Amino acid sequence: MRVVFGIDVSKASSEVAILVNGEKVHGYTMPNDAIGFNRLQGDLKMVQSPEIVFEATGVYSCRLQAFLENNDYAYTRLNPLEAKKQLDSLRVRKTDKIDAEKLAQSQFILNRKPTYVQKEVYQNLRALSRFYQNLTEDIVRAKNRLHKVLQVTFPELENLLSTPTGQQYWILVMAFPCKDLVLELGQEAVSSTIRQSTSKRMSDKRVAYLTDRLTELAKQSYCAVKKSSPVIEEVRYYAQELLKLTERRQVVLDEMVRLAQPLPEYDILLSIPGIAETTATSIIGELGDIRRFQSANQINAFIGIDLRHYESGNFLAKEHITKRGNPYARKILFKCIHNIASASHTNPCHIADFYEKRKRQSQVTSTKPHTIASMHRLIRTIHYLITHNKLYDYSSTQSQ
Structure with a gap:
């Protein structure tokens, strides 16, 4: 006897459909809280080896997933696009109750395997990776806003240091948001x-140079607002936020490194030229346990760089990547290719060789197609090294 629980998850509640050998025997609505999960657990305990199917609905399905994992229940979590394609042929009308029943019915037809549950360390790394990416986005946003308001108060200050970024620069922005505060002191x-x-010890010569340079910039500047303007405080606010965000991001990165270091794939990724600890921990965080993928092509589909092919009669469309995957992982690996190419001047890598070869042979000015092709080669390399527990060796790639 097969018993399948089809669960359609919404924001506050979920529809549960219980099917025995393909026939619905019970259905109800449960809240997505302890009370609802206790009711579900009561039904699950009455069945030996229940099959549970639900669709991933972002953060709303996380509590159900945590409940099932905490109680050691195997489950099948469907990608929303995958679920839509599988259920469209089974339903004419669409409601939450119908969706729950169709999810269960489709399990009898498709016999899906249970979803692979990763170890807690990979789940924590994924959460930290997303936190790190969000902090990076906040930093970029705050930098743009600081640049905008600084054009009104003291734009010349951006020329004081070699780059208008970093802890020292933001502290100076907080201290001297307009030229008057420099000239009055x-x-x-x-x-x-x-x-x-700066926390680093600075020589007297360097201090004297920056002092003279700052005074010179203040004298040539013209402030568009008075020093009592609220814009001055806005400048200080964004500089202070950037200090807090960068400090917090470093704390998150340190925690990611601490969790990733004991994993064997951490040293393997670091052995590839151009991949440093930030990239290595981010790759592990977004891809998780790479050993669960049977081939590199599955990773391509997971991050959305598999090609979309369309052919009809004599018409053959130009191939493009699907982008139906993890956008964070795609972005990290995209940047990783350029880091590998830059590091190849001192640390050779067969991926960089392939990238440069594609650039020379191509008549297209854009480097994006070459980067995507190199990403596939990088994924194949990572998958092989991790599944065979080997460090990267450039010489071995030349002998093949």
Whole structure:
């Protein structure tokens, strides 16, 4: 006797359909809380080896998934696109109750395997990776806003250091958001502020140079607002936020490294030229346990760089990647190719060789097609090294 629980998850509640040998015997609505899960557990305990099928609905299905994992129930979690394709042929009308029943019915036809549950360390790395990416997006947003308001108060300040970013720069922005605050202070006060703007020990010569440079920039600047304007405080606010965000992001990165270091794939990824600890931990966080993929092509589909092929009669459409996958992993690996290419001047890598070869042979000015092709080669390399527990060796790639 096969008993399948089809669960259609919504924001606050879920529809449950219980089918025995293909026939619905019970159905109900449960809240997505402890009360609802206790009711579901009561029904699950009455059945030996229940099959549970539900559709991933972002953060709303996380609580159900956690409940099933905490109680050691195997489950099948469907990708929304996959679920839509499988259920469209089984339903004419669409409601939550019908969806729950059709999910269960389709299990009798398709006999899906249970979803692979990754170890807690991979789940934690994924959460930290997303946190890291969100903090990076917040930093970029705050930088753009700081640049905008600084054009009104003291745009020349962006030319003080080699790059208008970093802890020292943001501390100086907080101290001198407009030129008047520089000119009103004496040379000693300005020098003291500059000396305190960095945790590194600064030479007297460097301090004197920055003091003279800052004074020179203040004299040539023209502020569009008075120093009592609210815009001055806005400049300080964004500089302070950037300090907090960068410090928090570093804490998150340190925690990611701490979790990833004991994993064998961490050293394997670091052995590939151009991949540093930030990229290595992010790849592990987004791809998870790579050993669960049977081939590199499955990883391609997981991150959405598998090709969409369309052919009809004499018409053959140009192939494009599907982008139906993990956008964070796709972005990380895309940047990784350029890092590998940059590092190849001192640390050769067969992926960089392939990338440069494609660039030379192509008549297309855009490097995106070459990067996507190189991403596939990188994925194949990562999958092979991790599944065979080997470090990267450039010489071995030349002998093949």
